[in-house]
Amino acid sequence: MPPQPQPPQPPTAGSKVVLTLTVNGEAAEVAFEPHKTLLEVLREDLALTGTKHGCELGECGACAVLVDGKPVLSCLMLALECGGASVTTVEGLARGAQLDPLQDAFADLGAAQCGYCTPGILVTARALLDQHPAPTRPQIEEALAGNLCRCTGYLSIYQAVEQAARKAR
Amino acid sequence: MLPSRAMTGKAVGRSVPRREADAKLRGQARYVGDVTMPGMLHGATVRSQVARGRLRAIHFGPEVRWDEYVVVTAADIIAAGGVNTVALIVDHDQPALVGIGDIIAHREEPVVLLAHPDPHALEPARRAIRLEVEPLPAVLTLDDALAARTVVYGEDNVIKSYGIDKGDVDAAFAAAEVVSEGVYETGAQEQLYIENNGMIGALEGDVVTVWGSMQCPYYVQKGLMKCFGVGPERARVVQLETGGGFGGKEEYPSILGIHVALLARKAGRPVRILYDRGEDMAATTKRHPSRTRVRSAARRDGTLTALDIDFVLDGGAYATLSQVVLSRGTIHAAGPYSVANVRVRGRAMATSTPPHGAFRGFGAPQSIFALERHLDEVAHKLGLTPEALRRKNFVTKGGELATGQLVRDDIDLGALLGSALALADWERKRTDIAAERARSGAPLRRRGLGLATFLHGTGFTGSGEKYLASVVGVEGMADGRVRVLASSTEIGQGTQTVFAQIAADALGVDMADVEVATPDTRDVPNSGPTVASRTCTIVGKLVETAAHTLRARLVAAGLLPADGGGDLRAAVQRHLATLGPLRALAQYEAPPYVKWDEGAFRGDAYGAYSWGVYVAEVEVDMLTYEARVLDFVAAQEVGRVIHPVLATGQIEGGVAQGIGWALYENVVWRDGVMSNNRMTDYIMPTSEDIPPIRVLFAEAPYPYGPFGAKGIGELPMDGPAPAILNAIEDALGVSIRRIPATPEVIMDAVEGAGASNGDGAGAGAGVAGAGVAGAA
Numbered sequence: 001m002p003p004q005p006q007p008p009q010p011p012t013a014g015s016k017v018v019l020t021l022t023v024n025g026e027a028a029e030v031a032f033e034p035h036k037t038l039l040e041v042l043r044e045d046l047a048l049t050g051t052k053h054g055c056e057l058g059e060c061g062a063c064a065v066l067v068d069g070k071p072v073l074s075c076l077m078l079a080l081e082c083g084g085a086s087v088t089t090v091e092g093l094a095r096g097a098q099l100d101p102l103q104d105a106f107a108d109l110g111a112a113q114c115g116y117c118t119p120g121i122l123v124t125a126r127a128l129l130d131q132h133p134a135p136t137r138p139q140i141e142e143a144l145a146g147n148l149c150r151c152t153g154y155l156s157i158y159q160a161v162e163q164a165a166r167k168a169r
Numbered sequence: 170m171l172p173s174r175a176m177t178g179k180a181v182g183r184s185v186p187r188r189e190a191d192a193k194l195r196g197q198a199r200y201v202g203d204v205t206m207p208g209m210l211h212g213a214t215v216r217s218q219v220a221r222g223r224l225r226a227i228h229f230g231p232e233v234r235w236d237e238y239v240v241v242t243a244a245d246i247i248a249a250g251g252v253n254t255v256a257l258i259v260d261h262d263q264p265a266l267v268g269i270g271d272i273i274a275h276r277e278e279p280v281v282l283l284a285h286p287d288p289h290a291l292e293p294a295r296r297a298i299r300l301e302v303e304p305l306p307a308v309l310t311l312d313d314a315l316a317a318r319t320v321v322y323g324e325d326n327v328i329k330s331y332g333i334d335k336g337d338v339d340a341a342f343a344a345a346e347v348v349s350e351g352v353y354e355t356g357a358q359e360q361l362y363i364e365n366n367g368m369i370g371a372l373e374g375d376v377v378t379v380w381g382s383m384q385c386p387y388y389v390q391k392g393l394m395k396c397f398g399v400g401p402e403r404a405r406v407v408q409l410e411t412g413g414g415f416g417g418k419e420e421y422p423s424i425l426g427i428h429v430a431l432l433a434r435k436a437g438r439p440v441r442i443l444y445d446r447g448e449d450m451a452a453t454t455k456r457h458p459s460r461t462r463v464r465s466a467a468r469r470d471g472t473l474t475a476l477d478i479d480f481v482l483d484g485g486a487y488a489t490l491s492q493v494v495l496s497r498g499t500i501h502a503a504g505p506y507s508v509a510n511v512r513v514r515g516r517a518m519a520t521s522t523p524p525h526g527a528f529r530g531f532g533a534p535q536s537i538f539a540l541e542r543h544l545d546e547v548a549h550k551l552g553l554t555p556e557a558l559r560r561k562n563f564v565t566k567g568g569e570l571a572t573g574q575l576v577r578d579d580i581d582l583g584a585l586l587g588s589a590l591a592l593a594d595w596e597r598k599r600t601d602i603a604a605e606r607a608r609s610g611a612p613l614r615r616r617g618l619g620l621a622t623f624l625h626g627t628g629f630t631g632s633g634e635k636y637l638a639s640v641v642g643v644e645g646m647a648d649g650r651v652r653v654l655a656s657s658t659e660i661g662q663g664t665q666t667v668f669a670q671i672a673a674d675a676l677g678v679d680m681a682d683v684e685v686a687t688p689d690t691r692d693v694p695n696s697g698p699t700v701a702s703r704t705c706t707i708v709g710k711l712v713e714t715a716a717h718t719l720r721a722r723l724v725a726a727g728l729l730p731a732d733g734g735g736d737l738r739a740a741v742q743r744h745l746a747t748l749g750p751l752r753a754l755a756q757y758e759a760p761p762y763v764k765w766d767e768g769a770f771r772g773d774a775y776g777a778y779s780w781g782v783y784v785a786e787v788e789v790d791m792l793t794y795e796a797r798v799l800d801f802v803a804a805q806e807v808g809r810v811i812h813p814v815l816a817t818g819q820i821e822g823g824v825a826q827g828i829g830w831a832l833y834e835n836v837v838w839r840d841g842v843m844s845n846n847r848m849t850d851y852i853m854p855t856s857e858d859i860p861p862i863r864v865l866f867a868e869a870p871y872p873y874g875p876f877g878a879k880g881i882g883e884l885p886m887d888g889p890a891p892a893i894l895n896a897i898e899d900a901l902g903v904s905i906r907r908i909p910a911t912p913e914v915i916m917d918a919v920e921g922a923g924a925s926n927g928d929g930a931g932a933g934a935g936v937a938g939a940g941v942a943g944a945a
Binding site for chain 1: 184186187189190191192193194195196197198199200202203360361362363364365410411412413414415443445446660661662663814815817818821822823824825826847848849853854855856857859861862
């Protein structure tokens with residue numbers, strides 16, 4: 001017979017570190033266990049669950065966020081490395097009711113189906129457009145090559161990035 | 170069931186804004202990993218770790234403080250008066266947990282469930298559990314299953330067999346002018362939804378409740394009811410936002426739902442299990458591997474006189490959905506052709522791998538791959554172009570398919586083929602490729618063109634829809650809007666948008682007046698599973714009918730004018746105030762002509778079919794033997810297109826999955842389990858692997874679909890693999906009969922000159938010479 005259950009205990013509170021960083025344009029001070037990845041801190045300590053777990057091995061891109069404007073895989077980055085950095089997640093793209101032009105284009109063109117890869121793709125595409133306001137198709141393909149999408153076949157995503165780029169000009 | 174009126178509304182046929190989009194694009198959609206509950210524990214699964222054996226004991230290592238954990242085994246199910254089973258089609262198939270003394274049938278069988286407040290505490294505990302197992306011989310290949318020297322299922326490892334017999338096949342072969350034969354194989358394919366499987370279980374009073382990522386809430390409810398020994402009022406299932414399914418969340422959520430509910434019952438608090446990628450890939454279902462022997466008889470002019478097809482699926486360790494996958498694959502094996510004499514034998518075999526299951530296409534892509542590859546070989550043998558051979562044999566409206574079904578669809582496959590070839594610029598490219606070949610003797614890259622023509626049955630096979638007897642409701646709400654009640658899930662395809670379009674136009678109101686309920690078995694009737702390309706056409710038709718009924722009731726009550734128009738919101742509110750609740754239900758009825766004989770496997774296997782002609786242009790690198798798709802055309806007839814952007818998205822996404830299945834996605838088996846269970850080692854297409862895909866819809870409205878719509882979701886999985894492999898044969902002059910056509914497979918085929926691929930008498934057809942038919 002297996003052991004009988006006892007009332008569960010809360011997780012042992014390890015020693016936490018406190019870090020100051022900018023998240024979606026606002027200063028944040030966050031206390032977390034030092035072994036945590038940026039993905040875990042965003043989701044568990046800052047309640048920003050828009051950024052997704054997909055593989056936790058840096059293979060799928062679902063966890064992509066921008067750190068100082070550059071796309072990183074937040075499942076592979078320790079949050080400790082982000083002191084003083086500016087982090088942008090999918091929650092930081094819209095301005096209130098006003099969607100980012102990329103989000104508008106994704107909505108128009110069906111570039112989000114199940115939506116699970118979408119946050120990582122949106123921020124990665126945002127970084128591309130910030131750097132290349134008029135990207136070529138090969139530049140878009142290359143920029144998004146680390147973000148797996150199983151629903152769309154990617155074509156509607158390219159079209160949405162191109163439409164957002166056109167509208168911004 | 171009444172035919173749809175040929176009316177045009179404001180929503181159907183237009184790419185209206187998608188309802189599901191806003192929350193997903195803002196990162197506010199709540200998937201199971203984003204939901205926590207007060208006091209929630211985290212769960213994990215201890216698995217069998219041997220391909221086959223008998224479980225003798227479970228040892229809990231002394232290094233772990235077990236009193237901190239909730240531990241569930243099969244004994245807990247029995248002690249609570251439940252049944253240790255995952256009820257699906259077969260009630261007693263696989264156990265929910267393998268118990269002491271029970272057989273372990275594959276390496277990923279769940280044995281012990283653990284829960285703890287700290288997710289990081291689960292892995293050390295999992296490793297501290299040792300299973301004592303008496304090993305038993307396993308069946309690790311399809312050959313071993315067929316040889317049946319070791320029997321792991323029934324008397325001969327056969328899970329299920331079906332047969333189709335039309336005409337006199339033996340006489341046709343005896344009189345044949347040209348006989349061809351080949352054996353074609355397809356590998357397993359992982360669905361690879363980006364969100365892994367995950368569920369939360371809790372007890373709400375005496376109601377077992379499960380929330381999670383799923384396609385089929387009522388399947389999960391059925392599993393809970395059987396395992397917990399409770400009625401439907403005490404088992405509630407709620408879908409959360411679901412990050413892709415493709416069939417991979419058709420049946421597995423029943424197992425996982427039972428597991429979280431068992432842990433929650435014992436813990437007395439909510440428990441969540443989220444699989445990680447490695448566990449999801451190794452333990453959950455995949456597309457059935459297949460082996461198909463096709464023998465054909467033809468006249469020299471290309472007329473097919475007989476097909477004799479032996480179709481075998483690897484079902485894995487339990488029956489699960491294999492019989493239904495087999496029936497669809499068997500029926501689709503003879504393709505969209507009018508052949509007088511057809512014999513198909515289909516068998517699903519048991520092996521000692523985790524059960525294979527639903528994946529977009531559901532058996533049809535496997536048998537269609539075999540036939541469409543075979544037909545190109547026949548065309549080369551006869552000196553015909555692939556398109557000419559197909560034109561010679563296309564079924565036409567009024568013609569007869571293999572099961573004896575007469576085609577009622579208004580389909581002209583010759584015209585669809587013509588449109589596809591024109592869009593693909595087929596003739597010009599063929600001329601260019603021929604000129605290229607004439608110019609250079611040994612080019613570094615070789616181009617080729619290929620096509621495939623196919624059909625896909627709409628909805629459940631045979632009597633399936635009658636047994637399901639799906640129900641949809643439309644009800645009036647206090648604010649005067651109406652709400653659609655259905656258990657069909659949004660898993661990326663736009664279910665809520667499409668249902669709202671259909672209901673709005675049927676009622677003659679704006680889409681803003683229509684809400685679509687979240688699938689929750691407490692609130693919505695059972696409109697069946699979200700599978701089989703049935704949501705838009707079968708369930709959507711019920712939405713349309715229920716909406717018409719609701720409107721008719723308001724008209725009968727004198728609250729709306731009979732000739733259309735009127736203020737629906739005011740009418741609904743007045744009804745609620747004066748006459749009481751307003752709810753209309755519609756239940757599935759087959760189209761009146763449908764007759765199906767399950768025993769003889771004859772008749773109308775589906776109410777309608779969708780039809781496709783896909784064309785691929787492929788390039789093979791002769792140094793690395795990598796094949797790459799350069800261009801793709803997908804032309805199809807799917808009835809009325811309800812939402813062009815969503816429909817196009819289904820086609821493009823399906824083609825991308827087909828490209829993966831054809832070229833890249835290789836499940837490597839070791840000791841009965843997937844050994845390359847991560848995304849770096851199992852390669853799905855990335856943004857750099859997808860060619861331009863040009864999508865063409867021909868629309869012939871289907872009278873028994875909503876506003877004329879037929880099924881669409883699975884169709885695009887059927888065509889890409891044979892079209893691509895046909896293009897590779899065109900490029901190389903070597904027929905490859907196995908997918909995925911990885912560089913290793915292509916190298917074997919080229920350097921072994923066809924000797925190492927396929928087996929049996931057809932191997933000679935593998936070498937067609939450098940000047941392939943049509944290009945010389």
